[in-house]
Amino acid sequence: MCRAKNAESIRNGHISWYEDSLTITFAHMKNDQDGSRPRDPRHVYSNPIMPEVCPVLGLAIYFAVLGFSPDGKLFAGENQYSRFLKVLKGILNRDVMNVTLAEVSMSATPVFSLSNESQLQ
Known part of the structure; x- marks a missing residue:
């Protein structure tokens, strides 16, 4: 879970895999404005029991439709x-x-x- 404002700044390069989870490392967080804290990735797990709410499947469909650029923003566009x-x-x-x-x-x-x-x- 993250703040919507933090999700806006996710870049595709912040997304990776660790064991059985997709990880997202946030560049900026509300409680670390100066960037001095270590970056602990957030782990996102798939939900094979209920694919309609599976975040990994949703992200895969999103990339299949809109494409994936390693250096681009996850949510392209402004505002x-x-x-x-x-x-x-x-x-x-x-x-x-x-x-x-x-x-x-x-x-x-x-x-x-x-x-x-x-x-x-």
């Missing part, structure tokens, strides 16, 4: 963070989403509080 927040807000504000969340005693409020409120408005 990816703002675009993500706009889409997230649209999804979470749908009536069907609110009904679905209410059925399991949840609401979208915690998701909004984890994001920058000013960008979600």
Whole structure:
């Protein structure tokens, strides 16, 4: 799990394999602004039981469709963070989403509080 803002800066060169996991090493982290801490990669594991939520399969399909450049950004384009927040807000504000969340005693409020409120408005 990472902050959406951190995901925006992932470059394809930050992705590698270690044993049975895909690893992502982040260049910048909120708690290490000066870059003095060692870079510990985040491990991502496949989910062969539920391929519809498998992050490794999703990434493989993403690369199959859009191509892979070792020195490029994982999410090409500009303002990816703002675009993500706009889409997230649209999804979470749908009536069907609110009904679905209410059925399991949840609401979208915690998701909004984890994001920058000013960008979600």
